[in-house]
Amino acid sequence: MANKIKIALIGYGKMGKEIDTLCQNSKDFEVVSISLKNKSEKLDLKGIAKADIAIDFTSRDVVLKNIEEVAKLGVNMVVGTTGWYEDIDKVKKIVEKNKIGLIYSPNFSVGVNVFFKMMDEAAKLFSKFPEYDTYGLEIHHKAKLDSPSGTALKIAGKIKNLNFHSVRAGSNPGFHEVVFDSLADKITFSHQAYNRIGFAKGVLKAAKIIKGKKGIYIFEDVLN
Numbered sequence: 001m002a003n004k005i006k007i008a009l010i011g012y013g014k015m016g017k018e019i020d021t022l023c024q025n026s027k028d029f030e031v032v033s034i035s036l037k038n039k040s041e042k043l044d045l046k047g048i049a050k051a052d053i054a055i056d057f058t059s060r061d062v063v064l065k066n067i068e069e070v071a072k073l074g075v076n077m078v079v080g081t082t083g084w085y086e087d088i089d090k091v092k093k094i095v096e097k098n099k100i101g102l103i104y105s106p107n108f109s110v111g112v113n114v115f116f117k118m119m120d121e122a123a124k125l126f127s128k129f130p131e132y133d134t135y136g137l138e139i140h141h142k143a144k145l146d147s148p149s150g151t152a153l154k155i156a157g158k159i160k161n162l163n164f165h166s167v168r169a170g171s172n173p174g175f176h177e178v179v180f181d182s183l184a185d186k187i188t189f190s191h192q193a194y195n196r197i198g199f200a201k202g203v204l205k206a207a208k209i210i211k212g213k214k215g216i217y218i219f220e221d222v223l224n
């Protein structure tokens, strides 16, 4: 059997556990290290050094430090944690200095990445018709820290005058809706994640993409 891709999980909450389950049932991946199962733990640097790819699903408070530490080990990364994008220039420097590969996305579900492309097209089409007002709505479970979501910010970056309203309640794993509203009619685009499997599958696709590469990549740009 071909060698499996060795994964180090950093963060073992909702997403870390979902990715672990997929790896356990996969012929292509094995988890060799799990760090930061809770806030009182330290990074398992020895274990991470043995991995092909480290996958970070922690929080914006610790993700930058994790990227610095993992980069020093020369290990490539998939970063799913959101809320840190104002530090993108710092991260680019860390990636270049340590000659690693890093891929990130506010949303690793393939469906949402198709949605991103649709939003590029919608932005072009609706720019010719100023009679349409735009607004966005995103709903996430009550434990989600960042608001608006990284996905909402990414969509808002594509469409002029688009502001998102955020709801944090219940257990929704992720809902995003963009509405174009005129006096005559309304066009609605929406994506509802039913669970976290789509994110985890996308993360493992990203792990395959980034293995052996150098530099920084956005999942949306390299998915196809």
Ligand SMILES: NC(=O)c1ccc[n+]([C@@H]2O[C@H](COP(=O)([O-])OP(=O)(O)OC[C@H]3O[C@@H](n4cnc5c(N)ncnc54)[C@H](OP(=O)(O)O)[C@@H]3O)[C@@H](O)[C@H]2O)c1
Pocket: 010, 011, 012, 013, 014, 015, 016, 036, 037, 038, 039, 040, 041, 057, 058, 059, 060, 061, 062, 079, 080, 081, 082, 083, 105, 106, 107, 108, 109, 144, 145, 146, 199
């Ligand atoms: N890109 C995507 O597709 C995508 C999809 C879903 C979620 N996300 C993002 O991924 C991140 C994690 O999401 P999640 O739902 O898995 O969160 P979660 O269930 O809260 O899990 C986070 C994990 O990281 C640990 N952690 C958090 N802060 C830490 C700190 N300061 N020091 C050490 N360990 C820490 C947590 O430990 P404790 O249990 O002790 O807090 C837990 O093990 C969030 O930023 C979320 O927005 C991205």
